[in-house]
Amino acid sequence: MEFFDHILLGFSTALQFKNLLFCLIGAVIGTAIGVLPGIGPIPTVALLLPLTFGLDPATSLIMLAGIFYGAQYGGSTTAILVNVPGETSSVVTCIDGHEMAKQGRAGPALATAAIASFFAGTVATVVIAVLSLPLAALALKFTAVEYFSLLVLGLFAAVILAHGSVMKSLAMVLLGLLLGLIGIDVSSGIARMSFNIPELADGIDFVPVAMGLFGLGEIIANLERPSQRTVVSQSIRDLIPTRADFRAAFPAMVRGTAIGSILGVLPGGGAALPPFSAYALEKKIARDPSRFGKGAIEGVAAPEAANNAGAQTSFIPMLTLGIPSNALMALMIGALMMQGIQPGPQIMTEQPALVWGVIASMWTGNLMLLVINLPLVGVWVSMLKIPYRLLFPAIVLFCCIGTYGIANSLFNVWLMLGCGVIGYFFIKVGVEPAPLLLGLVLGPQLEENFRRAMLLSGGDFSVFLQRPISAILLGVVAVLLLALLSPAVLRKRKEALAE
Numbered sequence: 001m002e003f004f005d006h007i008l009l010g011f012s013t014a015l016q017f018k019n020l021l022f023c024l025i026g027a028v029i030g031t032a033i034g035v036l037p038g039i040g041p042i043p044t045v046a047l048l049l050p051l052t053f054g055l056d057p058a059t060s061l062i063m064l065a066g067i068f069y070g071a072q073y074g075g076s077t078t079a080i081l082v083n084v085p086g087e088t089s090s091v092v093t094c095i096d097g098h099e100m101a102k103q104g105r106a107g108p109a110l111a112t113a114a115i116a117s118f119f120a121g122t123v124a125t126v127v128i129a130v131l132s133l134p135l136a137a138l139a140l141k142f143t144a145v146e147y148f149s150l151l152v153l154g155l156f157a158a159v160i161l162a163h164g165s166v167m168k169s170l171a172m173v174l175l176g177l178l179l180g181l182i183g184i185d186v187s188s189g190i191a192r193m194s195f196n197i198p199e200l201a202d203g204i205d206f207v208p209v210a211m212g213l214f215g216l217g218e219i220i221a222n223l224e225r226p227s228q229r230t231v232v233s234q235s236i237r238d239l240i241p242t243r244a245d246f247r248a249a250f251p252a253m254v255r256g257t258a259i260g261s262i263l264g265v266l267p268g269g270g271a272a273l274p275p276f277s278a279y280a281l282e283k284k285i286a287r288d289p290s291r292f293g294k295g296a297i298e299g300v301a302a303p304e305a306a307n308n309a310g311a312q313t314s315f316i317p318m319l320t321l322g323i324p325s326n327a328l329m330a331l332m333i334g335a336l337m338m339q340g341i342q343p344g345p346q347i348m349t350e351q352p353a354l355v356w357g358v359i360a361s362m363w364t365g366n367l368m369l370l371v372i373n374l375p376l377v378g379v380w381v382s383m384l385k386i387p388y389r390l391l392f393p394a395i396v397l398f399c400c401i402g403t404y405g406i407a408n409s410l411f412n413v414w415l416m417l418g419c420g421v422i423g424y425f426f427i428k429v430g431v432e433p434a435p436l437l438l439g440l441v442l443g444p445q446l447e448e449n450f451r452r453a454m455l456l457s458g459g460d461f462s463v464f465l466q467r468p469i470s471a472i473l474l475g476v477v478a479v480l481l482l483a484l485l486s487p488a489v490l491r492k493r494k495e496a497l498a499e
Contacts, residue, residue: 013357030070043215096299144452176439217423260309274310275303
């Protein structure tokens with residue numbers, strides 16, 4: 001009965017007019033930024049964070065969540081019609097989706113992507129609702145010892161699952177941890193690594209860093225790329241898939257949803273892992289793998305279901321443990337902290353309307369997105385004709401305004417611009433910046449829980465192995481570390497990420 005009481009509480013929050021309105025706003029913005037190549041949900045969420053000051057915590061998180069999973073829907077439109085992924089998670093959809101469009105089947109491809117996303121989003125929301133209570137109950141048993149071990153596992157998973165070199169990813173995590181330590185030490189009151197700069201006394205604000213690394217860095221890189229986009233010009237018709245299409249696509253949707261729901265929870269998994277894994281599975285179990293890459297509808301249904309399920313289940317560790325599973329969830333935690341709410345297991349009991357309102361809003365948001373995407377596909381196609389040279393100056397301007405508005409500080413603007421240059425450098429050398437942002441957000445928590453554990457144990461490091469949950473978590477870290485040292489595992493990882 002407790003579960004149904006929470007669900008009713010969630011819908012009573014999500015169905016309030018203000019929350020429905022901002023859910024719709026988030027879904028529309030998310031779809032738009034998903035459609036437009038070169039603009040992702042991370043810089044958009046970072047840009048809109050200052051605007052959430054005047055909103056209730058539930059309303060602001062509902063809007064930001066709508067942007068996140070709305071981008072998964074919109075990205076498929078660009079991938080299918082232009083062969084350019086509007087969002088990282090739509091990279092795999094290009095392979096078969098654009099081939100279907102070139103064959104005059106853009107309508108069924110777009111409809112399959114939208115239906116698969118709606119199905120996966122609905123199932124993933126059920127998964128979140130079912131798992132939230134037991135996970136939160138388990139998390140309440142965590143002490144500083146278990147939290148430290150969990151954070152170590154999360155950061156190590158970010159290294160393993162990030163694209164590119166393991167050493168580069170590890171360097172990004174360590175750099176993020178160092179940046180997270182800048183500021184006044186809570187225990188001693190002594191400033192650390194602030195170089196007598198007053199703006200660094202409270203530490204580095206993660207919002208300018210995120211907007212610079214992910215937003216401005218990507219914009220600078222996009223300026224080097226050709227701006228012409230060839231939109232498939234056939235009239236988009238026959239949006240409803242045939243029975244044969246549905247029979248082929250539905251099992252792929254189910255498998256993609258299952259894969260995305262599992263992989264979305266993994267720390268540092270990123271947006272590309274669930275759809276890539278779902279596509280690889282479909283190709284492996286298909287009777288005729290040669291169909292893939294030539295317009296197989298399963299190659300659209302499975303990745304789209306996986307990326308939407310992964311996007312929504314990534315909220316599970318954030319809502320129940322206060323641990324971000326990716327860079328965007330780190331921004332969500334930042335949004336809660338800006339509202340004076342400390343994420344963690346206690347949020348389930350202290351702010352039930354917030355948590356269950358966000359969960360219930362995912363149902364309404366997915367329904368809105370289904371309605372927004374299919375009938376209005378012509379509107380989204382017309383957006384693709386906007387020249388990028390007209391978009392990027394406006395994006396840079398809004399980034400500067402949003403960054404300045406966080407603390408009315410010009411220092412944050414310069415920090416964002418500097419991080420933009422660094423983000424462009426990372427792109428050129430093939431380094432993924434997501435582990436850095438996770439390290440920056442989790443670094444202070446890691447230090448705080450380590451200090452608490454040491455105080456409780458009297459400086460005895462063996463306490464991390466004496467407590468069962470902590471020992472299991474560190475054991476998983478050790479197994480992953482040993483596996484990474486294997487040349488065969490490293491080779492397979494490099495082949496998988498390259499593909």
